[in-house]
Amino acid sequence: MNDITVASSPLRPVDAVVVGASAGGVEALLAIFEGLGPDFGLPIIVVLHLPDAHRSQLAEVFARRLALRVKEATDKEPISPGTLYFAAPGYHLSVEGDYSFSFSQEARVHYSRPAIDYLFESAADAYQHRLAAILLTGANQDGAQGLYTVKQRGGVTIVQDPQEALVATMPQAALDRIKPDYILPLRGIGRLLCELERIEC
Amino acid sequence: MPQTQRNDDIELRLLIEAIYLKYSYDFRDYSGASIKRRVHHALRQFECKTISALQERVLHDPTAFMQLLQFLTIPVSEMFRDPEHFLAIRQEVVPVLKTYPSLKIWIAGCSTGEEVYSMAILLREEGLLDRTIIYATDINPRSLEKARQGIFSLENVRAYTQNYQKSGGQRSFAEYYTAAYDYAIFDKTLRENVTFADHSLATDSVFSETHLISCRNVLIYFNKNLQNRAFGLFHESLCHRGFLMLGSKETLDFSDYSKQFAPLLKQERIYRKL
Numbered sequence: 164m165n166d167i168t169v170a171s172s173p174l175r176p177v178d179a180v181v182v183g184a185s186a187g188g189v190e191a192l193l194a195i196f197e198g199l200g201p202d203f204g205l206p207i208i209v210v211l212h213l214p215d216a217h218r219s220q221l222a223e224v225f226a227r228r229l230a231l232r233v234k235e236a237t238d239k240e241p242i243s244p245g246t247l248y249f250a251a252p253g254y255h256l257s258v259e260g261d262y263s264f265s266f267s268q269e270a271r272v273h274y275s276r277p278a279i280d281y282l283f284e285s286a287a288d289a290y291q292h293r294l295a296a297i298l299l300t301g302a303n304q305d306g307a308q309g310l311y312t313v314k315q316r317g318g319v320t321i322v323q324d325p326q327e328a329l330v331a332t333m334p335q336a337a338l339d340r341i342k343p344d345y346i347l348p349l350r351g352i353g354r355l356l357c358e359l360e361r362i363e364c
Numbered sequence: 365m366p367q368t369q370r371n372d373d374i375e376l377r378l379l380i381e382a383i384y385l386k387y388s389y390d391f392r393d394y395s396g397a398s399i400k401r402r403v404h405h406a407l408r409q410f411e412c413k414t415i416s417a418l419q420e421r422v423l424h425d426p427t428a429f430m431q432l433l434q435f436l437t438i439p440v441s442e443m444f445r446d447p448e449h450f451l452a453i454r455q456e457v458v459p460v461l462k463t464y465p466s467l468k469i470w471i472a473g474c475s476t477g478e479e480v481y482s483m484a485i486l487l488r489e490e491g492l493l494d495r496t497i498i499y500a501t502d503i504n505p506r507s508l509e510k511a512r513q514g515i516f517s518l519e520n521v522r523a524y525t526q527n528y529q530k531s532g533g534q535r536s537f538a539e540y541y542t543a544a545y546d547y548a549i550f551d552k553t554l555r556e557n558v559t560f561a562d563h564s565l566a567t568d569s570v571f572s573e574t575h576l577i578s579c580r581n582v583l584i585y586f587n588k589n590l591q592n593r594a595f596g597l598f599h600e601s602l603c604h605r606g607f608l609m610l611g612s613k614e615t616l617d618f619s620d621y622s623k624q625f626a627p628l629l630k631q632e633r634i635y636r637k638l
């Protein structure tokens with residue numbers, strides 16, 4: 164394998180994983196999650212940009228394809244381990260200090276609501292260094308600022324290799340902003356997730 | 365040893381405390397992530413380098429506070445927002461309302477009034493408006509003033525027309541307003557029985573018994589404590605079997621009051637008091 168990593172330090176334990184994806188995101192997300200078993204122990208929280216539809220079928224689609232417990236996040240819901248959450252369409256999703264979700268309908272960020280920056284920045288505040296953030300394929304600049312905050316708080320930052328991404332703009336924008344811990348193709352990100360879970364306790 | 369906090373978080377807490385002490389607006393139990401973003405957004409608009417600098421400004425200058433309040437309150441709304449919700453009111457709630465000789469409705473967090481006019485139009489079409497009193501409350505005086513005027517941009521009203529039709533509207537939407545330049549001035553008889561008032565779900569108490577309360581897209585900005593306070597007020601104000609309507613992503617599920625209300629239409633966030 165010639166996975167490119169730029170990590171200088173060994174992988175650090177985390178309590179949660181946040182993921183941002185845009186154009187080409189459905190396939191990319193399926194690829195990184197398909198190797199995770201039903202006993203995967205970390206919460207995974209995903210913002211995927213989609214055109215505003217009222218009730219999205221995302222959670223159902225992923226639940227059918229994955230072994231993980233999958234659901235759409237709900238306002239004020241406490242975050243449980245071993246669950247894959249999707250942000251609801253039309254609302255920003257944030258993690259609060261007591262590890263529960265909050266929704267908001269503030270203005271769009273990078274034309275998007277939910278916005279990846281919004282999730283990443285709030286999760287970095289809540290989990291501090293015990294957070295891994297993954298940014299995947301996409302055609303805009305969302306997520307770069309969020310990754311920057313995660314890195315500042317000492318969290319683990321992972322960017323999909325733009326060369327492999329269906330649309331390179333979003334991962335490239337992040338790389339222009341920060342030097343992440345890892346730059347990996349999807350397969351490598353999937354393996355890293357398993358590794359994060361293994362060292363969790 | 366408690367973990368030491370970042371300057372930014374310390375300053376945010378102090379700002380919120382200062383606002384409470386000085387102006388009695390209580391943002392202490394709002395969702396943290398959202399209030400933080402809004403304050404940071406305000407920093408850029410006020411051209412303040414730090415939250416402390418902003419605090420100094422608003423503490424000494426009430427007009428600056430009024431400006432900041434516009435950032436803190438998210439004054440955005442739509443008419444017939446989520447048309448299915450209003451359709452459900454027409455189909456499932458109105459038949460019950462028709463059995464009451466008179467009606468009191470509370471629209472909490474009414475913002476600039478779009479929801480109030482939507483409700484008034486629906487009630488008029490169902491023959492209920494004349495025997496209804498609507499209390500429309502909010503904490504933002506500028507929003508309440510706009511609501512009282514009932515003037516909305518014509519461009520937005522075009523989008524609202526579609527919402528109105530999808531919500532089961534029975535007439536031509538243009539019957540409800542007069543167009544003047546870029547504005548739509550809504551029929552003032554719609555608000556004859558409406559009382560607009562300053563009321564905070566965070567600090568005020570119940571002012572009347574009601575049959576129906578609509579509080580949409582307000583509670584997402586509160587933390588669990590404050591949501592519980594608000595649900596407590598609604599529970600106290602509503603009559604037996606009274607209706608509670610929430611925004612399309614709001615729920616009673618994680619509150620202390622989940623057992624005191626039963627969903628009538630879960631998907632449309634319409635509950636009844638038990």
Ligand SMILES: C[S@@+](CC[C@H](N)C(=O)[O-])C[C@H]1O[C@@H](n2cnc3c(N)ncnc32)[C@H](O)[C@@H]1O
Nearest residue numbers: 437441442473475503504564565566580581582
């Ligand atoms: C996003 S608007 C919702 C408007 C309308 N209900 C709708 O759904 O279109 C939220 C409103 O809640 C109001 N609000 C915030 N805190 C409040 C409080 N403590 N008590 C009453 N209203 C509050 C804000 O001023 C703002 O107008």
